[in-house]
Amino acid sequence: MKILIVEDEPALRELIQLSLEKERYVVETADSFNTALYKIEDYDYDCILLDIMLPDGSGLDLLEKLKTMHKRENVIIISAKDSLEDKVLGLELGADDYLPKPFHLVELNARIKSVIRRHQNEGEINICQGNVRIEPDKFRVFVENQELELNRKEYDILLYFMNRPGRLINKNTLAESVWGDHIDQVDNFDFIYAQIKNLRKKLKDSGANIELKAVYGFGYKMIVE
Structure with a gap:
């Protein structure tokens, strides 16, 4: 399973990466809108962890890009910007879940497993x-x-x-x-x-x-x- 972390805060990005690698995921990272856009244009992922507030753009715009490219990646928004408007817009643009910061890594891992399972094998675990x-x-x-x-x-x-x-x-x-x-x-x-x-x-x-x-x-x- 391959995951892309789109997060500009280095410490949090590394913490999530190390945690997911322990769960045996293949993990890639992007620290900006443009880096993330390059990756989603060229590669496929089972899940994208997406921060809304990036230094050179909005994660919501990346969601729109995924939609126009007809890509089917599972997306979980991870953001400190926990307004109802952003949450609703993100879900309307195709995000599968929304996890406000700060969060526990064990909950993030459970959310990832849930959205992947939801889209594969009709929700069956095995x-x-x-x-x-x-x-x-x-x-x-x-x-x-x-x-x-x-x-x-x-x-x-x-x-x-x-x-x-x-x-x-x-x-x-x-x-x-x-x-x-x-x-x-x-x-x-x-x-x-x-x-x-x-x-x-x-x-x-x-x-x-x-x-x-x-x-x-x-x-x-x-x-x-």
């Missing part, structure tokens, strides 16, 4: 495809009720595909979602191929009836056999 089940709150994977041991990136890759069954996923999109936007700096995708190869073998050996099918020249698609 994710099931074929005979494979993921318990995201515990980072556990089961095949026919037998637990499957995966390393962190194998788990992240499987979770990404389990949330997008049947969709053709470009290898660049997969890399950005699982490793973050610094993936642009690498020369090749050999490390991705290695992780997927290992994951496919583990799924096959465990008797899973899902497959990460390679589509030559493009990427991968998860199918249920």
Whole structure:
């Protein structure tokens, strides 16, 4: 799961980032309107934490940009500007939740899980495809009720595909979602191929009836056999 924090206060931004990284999210940050705009134009996120008051613009304008780009990111507004008017406008512009500062990190984490779950798998906590089940709150994977041991990136890759069954996923999109936007700096995708190869073998050996099918020249698609 990939999250963008749009917050200009360095201490709070770092605190949120460290907290979410402990929860095994891929976390990116933006400290201004223009940096955030660049990121949302070029990358996709599962959730955006959005401050309204930025040094070079308004977070509400970023919400409008997301709307005009027809992007479907979950957005939680985090702002000290706790006026009813801003809250209503933010929700009307497409925000999924509004959390006034100051807030407890445990509540923020619960809100993130809630909005992501609300938009995926019809609100169900566990994710099931074929005979494979993921318990995201515990980072556990089961095949026919037998637990499957995966390393962190194998788990992240499987979770990404389990949330997008049947969709053709470009290898660049997969890399950005699982490793973050610094993936642009690498020369090749050999490390991705290695992780997927290992994951496919583990799924096959465990008797899973899902497959990460390679589509030559493009990427991968998860199918249920």
